[in-house]
Amino acid sequence: MSTTPDKPLFFRRALRKRCPQCGEGPLFRAFARMNETCATCGLRFRRESGSQTGAMYFCAAVSEIFAAALALGLYFFTDWSTPVALGIGTVLVLGFSYLFLPVSMAFWTAVEYATDVSNGERWVNPRP
Numbered sequence: 001m002s003t004t005p006d007k008p009l010f011f012r013r014a015l016r017k018r019c020p021q022c023g024e025g026p027l028f029r030a031f032a033r034m035n036e037t038c039a040t041c042g043l044r045f046r047r048e049s050g051s052q053t054g055a056m057y058f059c060a061a062v063s064e065i066f067a068a069a070l071a072l073g074l075y076f077f078t079d080w081s082t083p084v085a086l087g088i089g090t091v092l093v094l095g096f097s098y099l100f101l102p103v104s105m106a107f108w109t110a111v112e113y114a115t116d117v118s119n120g121e122r123w124v125n126p127r128p
């Protein structure tokens with residue numbers, strides 16, 4: 001089989017928290033806790049230790065962008081004192097970071113899978 005892999009499909013599946021390969025098996029068994037393998041097709045989601053390091057960096061980078069945008073928004077659009085803005089801003093950034101973590105993990109799983117498909121790794125078998 002030599003069809004062009006549908007990489008956007010891998011990302012759509014992962015962001016729906018499904019296996020990037022088959023689109024069926026759930027990525028997570030609980031909040032931010034990934035399954036080892038896909039229950040449907042058997043794909044190993046975390047192929048090596050440290051494979052989610054990219055997800056951690058991605059989550060941190062997006063959270064910093066959110067924090068910067070929030071800081072500007074609070075500065076320009078509120079008349080809150082610095083302690084109030086810092087207190088509320090910190091809670092909002094921590095909440096955002098916590099809620100974004102599984103999205104980041106799913107995104108990074110799709111990045112790794114798309115890379116493995118591009119490299120023609122023997123274990124990949126993309127389903128249409």
Ligand SMILES: [Zn+2]
Nearest residue numbers: 019022038041
């Ligand atoms: Zn699967």
